[in-house]
Amino acid sequence: MNLTERDNQYLWHPYTQHKTSKPPIAIVKGEGALVWDENNKEYIDAIASWWVNPYGHSNSFIADAIYKQLTTLEHVLFGGFTHEPAVVLAEKLMEILPENQQKIFFSDNGSTAVEVAIKVALQYFFNKGEKRTTIIAFENAFHGDTFAAMAASGISFYTQAFQGMFIDVVRIPVPIKGHEQISYTALAQAIKNNKCAGFIFEPLVQGAAGMVMYEPESLDELIRICQENKVLTIADEVMTGFGKTGKTFAMDYLVENPDMMCLSKALTGGTIPMAITTFTQDIFEAFYDEDINKALFHGHTFTANPTGCAAALASLSLLQTSEMQAHIARVHQSHLDFQNHIEKHPKVTTTRVLGVIFALEIKTESSESYYGTLRNKLYDFFIENGVILRPVGHIVYILPPYIISEVQLQKVYEVVEKALEIV
Numbered sequence: 001m002n003l004t005e006r007d008n009q010y011l012w013h014p015y016t017q018h019k020t021s022k023p024p025i026a027i028v029k030g031e032g033a034l035v036w037d038e039n040n041k042e043y044i045d046a047i048a049s050w051w052v053n054p055y056g057h058s059n060s061f062i063a064d065a066i067y068k069q070l071t072t073l074e075h076v077l078f079g080g081f082t083h084e085p086a087v088v089l090a091e092k093l094m095e096i097l098p099e100n101q102q103k104i105f106f107s108d109n110g111s112t113a114v115e116v117a118i119k120v121a122l123q124y125f126f127n128k129g130e131k132r133t134t135i136i137a138f139e140n141a142f143h144g145d146t147f148a149a150m151a152a153s154g155i156s157f158y159t160q161a162f163q164g165m166f167i168d169v170v171r172i173p174v175p176i177k178g179h180e181q182i183s184y185t186a187l188a189q190a191i192k193n194n195k196c197a198g199f200i201f202e203p204l205v206q207g208a209a210g211m212v213m214y215e216p217e218s219l220d221e222l223i224r225i226c227q228e229n230k231v232l233t234i235a236d237e238v239m240t241g242f243g244k245t246g247k248t249f250a251m252d253y254l255v256e257n258p259d260m261m262c263l264s265k266a267l268t269g270g271t272i273p274m275a276i277t278t279f280t281q282d283i284f285e286a287f288y289d290e291d292i293n294k295a296l297f298h299g300h301t302f303t304a305n306p307t308g309c310a311a312a313l314a315s316l317s318l319l320q321t322s323e324m325q326a327h328i329a330r331v332h333q334s335h336l337d338f339q340n341h342i343e344k345h346p347k348v349t350t351t352r353v354l355g356v357i358f359a360l361e362i363k364t365e366s367s368e369s370y371y372g373t374l375r376n377k378l379y380d381f382f383i384e385n386g387v388i389l390r391p392v393g394h395i396v397y398i399l400p401p402y403i404i405s406e407v408q409l410q411k412v413y414e415v416v417e418k419a420l421e422i423v
Contacts, residue, residue: 002038003026003028004023004025005023007024007026008023025037025043027043029058030058031058033056033057033400033405033408034057035057035388042386043387044386044387044404044408044411044412045388045400045401046388046389046398046399046400046404047388047390047398047399047400048266048400048401049270049388050265051207051244051265051399052265053266053269053270053401054242054243054319054356054401055269055270055315055324055401056401056403057270059269059318061314062271062311062314062318064314065311065313066272066307066310066311069085069306069307069310069311070307072306073306074306075302075306075307076306077301077303078299078303082304083304083306083309084306085304085309085310086106086304088309089313092313093278096248096316097249097261097278098252098257099257100259101261101278101279101280102284103278103279103280103283104276104277104278104279105277105296106276106305107275107276107277107303108274108275108300109144109264109274110143110149110236110238110262110264110265111143111145111146112144112146112149112300113236113238113276114143114144114146114148114149114200114234114238114277115144115149116262116277116298117198117260117277118149118152118198118200119148119296120260120277120279120283120287120296121135121197121232122135122167122198123296124197124232124283124286124287125197127286127287127289127294128286132196133167133168133195134168134169135151135168135197135199135200136169136170136172136187136191136196136198137152137153137172137199138154138171138173138174138202139154139171140154140155140206141154141155141201141202142158142206142208142209143200143202143236145158147165147166147167148167150162150166151166151169154171155208168194170190170194170196172187174206174214175214175215175219175221175222176212176213176214177215180215183218184225187199187222187225188225191225196229198231198234198260199222199223199226199231199232199234200233200234200236201219201222202239202240203219203236203237203250203254203258204240204245204253204354205239205245205250205354207239210392210393211352211392211395213352213359216253216254216255219254220255223254223256223257223258227256232259232283234258234260235251235258235262236262237249237250237262237263238262238264238265238275241261241263241264241265241267242265242315242316243266243324243355243356243402244356244357244399245354245355246328246329246332246355246356247355248319249261259282259283260277260278260279260280260283261277261278262275263277263278264276267312268308268311268312268315269312269314271311271315272307272308274305274308324403327402327403328356328402330406331356331400331402331409332353332355332356334406334410334413335353338358339351339353342413342416342417345420346363347362347363347421348360348361348363348420349361349362349363356399356402357397357398357399358397358399359395359396359397359398360395360397361394361395362374362394362395362396362420372393372394374393374423375391375392375393375394377423378391378396378419379391381419381423382415385415386415387412387415396416396419398412398416400412
């Protein structure tokens with residue numbers, strides 16, 4: 001049996017209806033922006049494997065850092081212990097995070113980073129003797145699949161089986177251009193009518209919603225409304241962090257700073273699962289008390305895994321090189337050039353670009369579901385043509401590794417344009 005057939009015997013894949021889905025593609029090797037399947041077919045990974053792999057597959061610099069750490073200390077519990085890689089990573093992150101971020105809490109992935117942030121927001125007020133039980137989030141948000149993260153997410157088919165089991169969440173519209181005031185008013189109203197602990201948002205780009213983009217000035221205003229009402233703000237930078245938007249963090253475009261930030265995905269360059277939630281000193285001090293019950297009783301077995309920290313340190317050093325920054329600028333310019341070329345196409349409704357993120361919406365006569373017929377036809381067409389892209393309904397987005405070559409990137413554009421004509 002080949003790998004795909006062996007897979008089918010025992011494995012259950014994410015976001016997959018196994019009765020109707022095609023068998024998974026068995027990938028056996030990756031290098032740079034490319035991966036190869038078991039039949040030696042080559043694919044361009046144009047979404048950096050769910051946005052985690054900006055520096056390329058099988059990156060030798062990160063691999064060497066991981067190997068070196070594995071031969072020194074692969075793991076040690078973080079309850080009551082610490083180690084050099086975690087301390088150094090915290091120090092390095094403090095140099096690049098918004099200046100009000102002072103404390104770092106480790107977990108395993110983007111969902112758990114959000115889970116930690118929401119629990120902290122709720123317990124922050126509990127510790128102060130104030131009951132606030134509601135979280136504010138954007139419509140069509142996606143923050144992960146653990147329970148609090150899922151509750152804050154707004155894509156209904158992901159969550160409909162669990163309605164009635166969630167924490168209280170109030171949703172407000174995204175402040176897209178021309179609709180900013182509606183969002184401001186909705187936020188103020190939500191705060192007035194509920195006991196709100198926190199407002200969680202994907203800064204500037206809603207990834208799973210189809211790369212929906214909005215302006216920094218709008219988010220600044222929403223944060224100011226929260227600050228005026230002492231509502232904690234949580235920037236979910238799991239997708240946008242570490243260069244995706246053209247700056248290290250999407251929050252770097254803003255004037256205001258969040259109270260918490262959630263980081264994962266590109267944190268370790270797509271190598272080892274790891275996540276971080278960061279906090280202001282004020283938040284930490286609400287848990288710093290003689291009363292043990294005010295502590296944050298939350299943890300994960302692999303919290304601050306030394307090998308993951310080593311991978312993150314290597315990834316950060318790569319991001320900060322002039323060469324990597326030049327790659328980011330190059331991909332951004334290529335996206336702008338393609339946008340200029342494709343935006344007038346008769347089958348394209350809108351296009352948008354931020355940093356290394358490109359998205360276009362295809363004109364359709366009816367609304368397309370997330371995993372609808374058009375989406376599946378597009379996905380199959382891209383795979384047949386050796387490009388890994390995962391459309392969101394009728395929205396096609398490109399978010400490649402920063403190191404993708406110009407030849408590879410142009411092929412991605414060509415396949416997308418061809419899909420408009422054929423699919």
